[in-house]
Amino acid sequence: MVVTRFAPSPTGYLHVGGARTALFNWLYARRMGGTFILRIEDTDLKRNTPTAMQQVIQDLRWLGIDWDEGPEVGGPNGPYLQSRRRDIYDQYITKLLDQGKAYYCFDTPEELEALRREASEGKQGFVYQRPDQFPDTRDVERARSEGRPVTVRFAVPQDQPIIVQDVIRGDVTFGPGEVQDFIIQKSDGFPTYHFAVVVDDELMGATHVIRGQEHLMNTPSHQALQAALGFRTPVYAHMSVTVSESGGKLSKRERPKALRERIKSMNDPDLESLALAGGISTEEMESFLNKKTTPDMPAIDAMAAHLGVHLPEINVVDFFRSGYLPETMVNFLALLGWNPGDDREVMDREELIAAFNLDRLSKSNSLFDRKKLMSFNTEHIKRVSPAALLGHYKAFLAEIGSPAARAEDERLTRILKVCLGARTLEEIEQKTRFLFVDNTKVDYDETAVEKVLFKHNGLGVLAEVGDQFKALAEITAESIEQVLRGLADQKQIGLGKVAQPLRVAICGTTISPPIFDSVDMLGMDNTLARIRIAIEKFDNKN
């Protein structure tokens, strides 16, 4: 029986790197008919944010990654929040202490820092000196009374090499002395990650640990701990890392960075109103631009929205808000460091599960290519069922607060149908926003008006279109098409010369779904009203 787990620390939204790790573990469990566990690693009080767990859970749900054990669903090996498992960790810490396999330390962070600095100045690696005699309980009491911090360190056996058998990388050997003693219990009484992960993976029965390459160096420590506690060693798979276009690990810092660069590239940014939009002070803005501090994500998002700039998506929720489908994300993320071994690329969850295995994971890092992601999204928009697409679209509209969110399903279905070929849901929303604004509130694009209405007798043609529409008995996309094509033929001009003025009149821009559908969806009354308004508004200016 295969048991895998995803163990995020709740520090904020789930980012794509974490989503990929979750996905690989989930795919493997599903492929093998095993169990997938969600465990929250909240052992660092300083880093945890209260809502982060909910955000991570939401993001996983959106992706369609479900868990058999974990928060909200329970399970036989709970609790699934490490902060609620303190007594369990304490038992094992005591055991190691009693067996002389771990020892108390009283160093202050400052002392350790000084030792490290000294080592690096001498171009030496820092090695913690294990005392010849381990402190006893009296020493602990004395240290406590002196106000010194008390931590517990694991004494890593130094006589044997430790071999990590990684399914992706093969055997990786760490010589004796290369793995040094490390803290397993912090001075606040919480276990460190290294300890909690080992205990929980044992107790929860994890058979396979699929995680990022950044954990490879931690693995010998974990194995030493497993040996000392008499635990199994799970199968390890250290995946390649996903890097961003700007080089380096795909990081949450990219969004603030992109925004900062954008602001700095503006010749006269209105910093005051921008700070206001972000809900931060002008001092904070100053500090942000000088790379001293970074406002929180909502502030960054708000400022980006205020400027109308598109920040690179990093968190799963960013992709949702940009109009990507969960199917796209799952497919694309799965192909970052894995492939099915044939030429298939566009796949749904079931196909991925059926094809997934651990032997086809690649060793080298991969770059997150947004262009390819977009092409995958185009494919999935065409591939998912109309009902599923409608569901995704409604969720998207609600998330971004679009006025279209209130539209009936039938109307939205029509919109999706005529927008097939769109690359993102955002594109569809923007392209059909004109359907949801008041006739008098159409936002006319200056260059579009200039280019289409003022040239080639655009307004004149528009007036004729209006006249013919008024005379139209039956109103369907087909009859509208007949009118427009007939008019173009009659005037010996291209259809574009007829369609574009009409498009600008009803949409305000030169971009919309096919004009016949656009008119039909808007309704003839509204169309005639907008034609009249456009002519009144622009005729005298020509």
Next chain:
RNA sequence: GCCCCCAUCGUCUAGCGGCCUAGGACGCCGGGUUCUCAUCCCGGUAACAGGGGUUCGAGUCCCCUUGGGGGUACCA
């Protein structure tokens, strides 16, 4: 500094000693379809990081160099 991992088109990758004059996809460039945008169709461009071995034969195995990434926390 030390330790570890990695290395095929711009990008994701196929390739597990001869099937490779290196395949696919995205991008890009050119052409076509079209009422706009997008889609769609056709064509093209483009890679085995460098140097040594091993072998009858190396993209595929070994070593070195270079480059990239990661680790070196009372973060996970």
